[in-house]
Amino acid sequence: MIRGQHLLRESLDSVRRARSLRMSQITPSVLEELQTLRDKNLEKLASNIDRLRHAVEKAGGHFYLAQTPSQATDYVVDVVRRCHGRLILKTKSMTTEEIGLNHALEAAGLDVVETDMGERIIQLAGEKPSHILAPAIHMTASEISKILSSNLQPTPSAIVRHVRDDLRRYFLMADVGITGANAISADTGSIIIVTNEGNERLVTSIPRIYICVAGVEKVVSNMYEALRTVEIQVASATGQRLTSYLTIISPNAREFGEGREFHLVLVDNGRMRASGDAELRETLRCIRCSACFNVCPTYRLVGGKIFGHIYTGPIGIPWTYITAGAEAAAGFSHLCISCGLCMGECPVNIDIPYLISAVKDRAVRSGSSKPPFLAANYERILRTASRLPHLSNIILSNPSMRTLMEKILDIDHRRILPSIPSKSLRELFRRVEKPEHPVGKAVLFTDSMIMYLFPELGLEAGLMLSGLGVDVSLPPQTGSGMPLFQNGLLDLARKMANLNVDNLAPYVESDHEVVCLEPTAEYMLRRIYPKLLKTVKASKVALRTYSLSNYLIKILEVEALEPVYGRLIYHWPCHSRDLHAHPPTKLLLERLGYDVLGLDVGCCGMAGVWGVGAGFEMSRMIVGELVEAVDRIGGETVVTDSTICLLQLQQFLKNKVIHSISLLHENIRRPAS
């Protein structure tokens, strides 16, 4: 058990519930407007920075654009020294963490006191924040009270009272106040800061010297954009309508006429370069709400102390690449398992999974990371095994050979693998007949697992569709390439994508639909291939691609063969969640008459080759949440659409687990009319 894991999970779930409710009250057009504003701001970032400099200096404030972390810290240390400052108060700020400001100030003999409750606890504990909004999310009240005082009651209220009283004396003595910014309005130089504790009000008012340190991406054109940004940031971060405090402080404020100074230090540190990088610029659209953290299966397990460098969580990977380089990003990017759940949470629609794969790709190219052998060679291994099923099965059933496989192929010996079938899908598919009067034309795209390990599912899908009157065929194809994408082998993934699109495109041109038998296959064809290939052909294929369930619902309008009764538990695979607002298979099963209970948990933790190989141990821990949920429901049969999920659930659940294709194959027909 990882320290604080339960606390972390509960915290993320509670934030997510509040967030979902609040975000459902915001119209999509507002989010689209913000996305557009963020993109436009990126285009005019340089001119906005010029406007901002002009506004700050005209109002009598000081402006400094730091290209590097050391330039920024040197500037701040110089200001503090020049003003004979000793005690510095800070609010929570990721940019100051990024540039190592506390360290630089302390090295200069200055005292720095964090004033955010969680950040202060972390500072006194000498730890690293585990979440950008809730730095001490991983610590229990008992652990915190021991750090603060030997005789402090281990209750949240006693802890808060203690920290409040302790910080009060610092507030009144401080010379310098340093904050970050949630947004900066270029036309007036106004800094917008939100908190729930109200520490920013004291940090920006009492000390003689006020310094704001922020990344250049925080600069927006005007107050309207600043307010919009902050409003959505708060909604998406905490689910609130507004935080308890929102402060707008400007360089021309009369407050600064009382002998006080206003300094704005903007930090570039790779951001301007990233704004010109077609692949990574989307990162700068981020408003730092951390909604992507809530659903990330591996972050939920290990938290930001492991899943992060300075920036943590899924979006922390591209942020780390931009601000600290490939090696720092490679230190934790392998924890992203490309489930795709994060993108669905992003209020400004950042394609986080793609960004992460692009970062992994660059890390591999620069030699900062090495892709797992299994990921790079999975298709070849599966193809070879399926050509020699008898020998392969002897190897798979021999414990010594499994140990050897772990060493050579990185396949964990504890992973229960299916036996290799004696007949290939192509051989079996000969049984699928062409209907005399076809009602539609479809090609199956199976992905590697069904092609090599579960061909009977491919056959069942073929028989079902042909029985429903569809002219169905199995064109030449390779795997979808997800393991390559997942591990940042984008050139290899692109090759496979090209091959598959070339094979499928002629069918699409001749009015076939592409029916995917795995959610991952549909995800790759619809979401990843068009972005990887950037061709019209890939987009055309994407437009005609369906999951099997969606094809049955939308194109064929099927019904139950016989009235069916029964209760099922349904696990919705991650890649299908990314593509569909509601689970198509659950809808279909309900239409057939089943009472279907959808599991309210995210990823099962398998994540393809990751859960088979290097990620087995974490994968086993992630599935724990799902196992608990199923155990609470009872002994019903569990249904899922992915063979990858099937392997995981069959290994760890006590329940019977079946693939949706088998269930549909037995129960479906077209309406008589």
Add this chain to the structure above:
Amino acid sequence: MEKRRILNIFVDRLVENGSQAIVCRGSEDLYRNLELVMDRVGLEPAAFYPREVLRSLPENIINRLNHVEDGMNFGEIARFRMAVTGVDYAVAESGSLVIFTESVAERLVTCFPEAYLGVVWAGRILPSLIDLNEIIANGVANGKTVSIISGPSRTLDVEQTYVRGVHGPDKVIALIVVEE
């Protein structure tokens, strides 16, 4: 949006964000309620910063309050456990009190105390934060610092438990004056 509806939303959202709302029918009702609230909160010493929106109060109330002036020692301001000021605007959608300040003392008087009593005129409640955009832009252009208060000072930093009164007030009470 009609005024009655805006007022109702504002009151609902104040309660939702952990503040308290008292609707007063005119000035006399405000003074009566203010006295009652001060009695009920019962925290002393209490402070008053005269602002354009609320320059003075009746003698029986003002005698119970300490006037905060610009240039006052910050340690002195930090001693006050309750504060009363006028509020420039309010936002219905988020239950927010909006204060434009010109001095540190004026800002600090609402930062430190355990209870903050803000007097807001119903005619100054705007539907949403975005509706406040131009007013904020004008205020900033005129050298004002803007504080938007939407509930008590709070944290969830320790085991996700909601604790109020971290650095600022744990009680925020809005006295909303509806002119007949």
